[in-house]
Structure formats: structure tokens, C-alpha cells
Amino acid sequence: MTIESAFKDLNNAILDLQHADHNTYERPVKKMAVALDNSELQAINKKLKDNVDFENFIENSYHGSSMVGSAQLNWPLERELELGLTLHIIEKSRNDPHWLQNFAFEWYYDGNKIISSLRKLNRSVFIPFARDYKDYIAKVAPKHEIKSHEVEALNLVDRVEENREPILFVSKLIITLTEELREKVRGDNKLSPVERTAALEVLDKIQKLSQEAQTMSETPPDLLMSNDDIQSWTERFKSAINESIDTIIDPKNLANAAVPTGLILGCGALGAMIGGPLGFGAGSMLGHLITGQIKPGAAAKTIQDAVSDRS
Numbered sequence: 001m002t003i004e005s006a007f008k009d010l011n012n013a014i015l016d017l018q019h020a021d022h023n024t025y026e027r028p029v030k031k032m033a034v035a036l037d038n039s040e041l042q043a044i045n046k047k048l049k050d051n052v053d054f055e056n057f058i059e060n061s062y063h064g065s066s067m068v069g070s071a072q073l074n075w076p077l078e079r080e081l082e083l084g085l086t087l088h089i090i091e092k093s094r095n096d097p098h099w100l101q102n103f104a105f106e107w108y109y110d111g112n113k114i115i116s117s118l119r120k121l122n123r124s125v126f127i128p129f130a131r132d133y134k135d136y137i138a139k140v141a142p143k144h145e146i147k148s149h150e151v152e153a154l155n156l157v158d159r160v161e162e163n164r165e166p167i168l169f170v171s172k173l174i175i176t177l178t179e180e181l182r183e184k185v186r187g188d189n190k191l192s193p194v195e196r197t198a199a200l201e202v203l204d205k206i207q208k209l210s211q212e213a214q215t216m217s218e219t220p221p222d223l224l225m226s227n228d229d230i231q232s233w234t235e236r237f238k239s240a241i242n243e244s245i246d247t248i249i250d251p252k253n254l255a256n257a258a259v260p261t262g263l264i265l266g267c268g269a270l271g272a273m274i275g276g277p278l279g280f281g282a283g284s285m286l287g288h289l290i291t292g293q294i295k296p297g298a299a300a301k302t303i304q305d306a307v308s309d310r311s
Contacts, residue, residue, distance in 0.1 A: 002040075003137065009035035010130055011157075017122050018161065022115045026097040032126070033094035036087065044140060048084035049091075057085055061107075073107050079132055086129040127158050156234065156274065163273040164217045170273070171214040174266040178207045206267065209237055213270055234275040 013031035020028055036045060057074070064070035076082055093100040104117040108124060111117070160167065185191065185199045212233060 003038060003141070006035045006038040006041060007130075007134055010133075014122060014126050014130055015157065017126065018119055020115070020118075022113075025100075025115065025118055029090075029093045029097050029100060033090050036090060040141070041137070044137065045087055048080060049087050050084075052081050052084040052088070054085060054088040054092075068109060071106050071109070079136065083129065083133055083136060086125055086133075089125065123158075123162070131158070159274055160216055160219075167213055167217040167270065167273050170266050170270050171210040171217065174210040174270060175207055175214070177266065178203045178210070209233070210270065213274060216274070237271060237275055 010032060013028040013035060016028035016031070017025060061074040062070075062072045064072070075085070089100075089103070092103075100121075101114050101118065104121040105114055108117050108121040110120040182200060182203050185196060185203070188196070191199070216233065
């Protein structure tokens, strides 16, 4: 099994755990451990685990008051230590899945249902671990071809899983608002045919990306990982911004359009929920551009610099 296939198995196990119940959680927990048993990862994992004292970590964490759910782990800030401790959790869980129940219930309490605590543990510990672990392996084992898009794939799934309902709401809002703005653009006699066409093309791109986001919010996690169109959404979102810079119409031509502020906020919010921090900045900037509230020349360099810095 290659490192890349081990990462894929780890991703799948984490996604399965997020949707498991009290009777099915043990299998994905064991699958996580099996994925990390890859022969090319064993030496790295051993070093990470040897660098930490798990029992001391637990002993020096805040065990809480008499109130259920008040316990809090004292996680170290150093990434390598955090990875080593998480590897211990996964190893202990493989040997005794019931230990994980008690661990989650004590440290990641989320109501009286144990599965709720397990899912909170998965969101808070295992999903960030998979992301950071891949990044760490890519740096300490550069001889292996570890694709960075695999890391981003899990990040995207994580963001969509956390924001399904908001993504659905915001994407529908943007679709409605862009359609309203399209009608205003069509009826604006101050626009030349070229300007009108350019404005409508920009709105078409935003509407199409929003429709895809709406579909994404209703897509199961396993399909989010495997669908190339979904995985490329963030890149196409950034690309739409670059392509729109040169075709955007002059702000003064939309002065009478009474553009809704919700379109600006919606573009920023949708970009952030799916594409992360850059998505918000880019989406918000594009929202301002298409609504004529910022001049293209003043924004173009800012956007291009931001995109190139993170490409």
C-alpha cells in the first residue's frame, strides 16, 4: 500500500466515523489505525509517538468541575507533539474501541448520547489530524509523491460537512439576487452592448458556481471526495475572479442599479464556507466588483496577488 492510498483510506475511515452510530463506530476507528500502519509511515509515526508522554498529557489536563462536559485537554501548540498524541489516541482506540467511548464522553462531551461525543471528537481531533499529518509527512518525506490536492480534498469535505445548511441557504440567496441584478442590467439603457454582455457573463459565472454549491451541500461525503468538479470548485472560484477582472463594467454604469448588499456578503460567505479564508476575501472582492462598489483597477492587483500567493 502506497502512502497516497494510506491517506485515502484514512480519509474514508474518518468520513465513515462521522456518519457511524453506536453500533458501527468501531470499524472506521480500526480502519484509521490500519491506514497508519503503512510500512513507509511506521518509522515516522514511532518518532512522533516517542516524543510525547500520553499519560502525562492526560494527567496535566483540566479534568473539569462537577458539571458534566467541563473537562478540557491541554493540547500542546507544537504540531509534532499534537500529532504524536493523536497517534496514541488512534492506537489505543484500535486496541480497545470502548476506551474511545469513555475518552470522547469525558473530553468531548456533546450530550448524553455517546455517538454525539464521538462525532465531536472526530471533528475536533481526527479531521484536523488528517490534514496536518499529511502536510507534515509531505515535508519530512519529500521523496514520496504526496499530492497536495489530497490534503485540500479533506479540507473541502470538512468545510462542506460543517456548513451544509448555510451553504444551501447562501447559494440560493445568491442565485436569486444575481437573477434580479441580471434583469436590472438588461434594462439599463446606459450600458453599451459590450458592457451589458460583460456584466451578464460575470453574473452567469457567479450563478453557476452558486448552483454547484447548492448541489454540493446535498452531496454525501464520499462523493465529495471523489467528484472532480466538486474538488475543483475553489480553483474555479478563484479563476472566475481573475477572468472577471478584465471584463467587469465601469462602476458608474451601475450607479442606478440599487444593488443588494446581500450579494456582496453572499459571495464572501460562500467563498469562505467552501474555499476557506481566501474564498471569503476573493468572494467579497468579486461581490464588490460586480456590484460596482469598487473600481476594477484598484482591485485587480490585490486579487491577483492574493491568488498567486496561495496557488
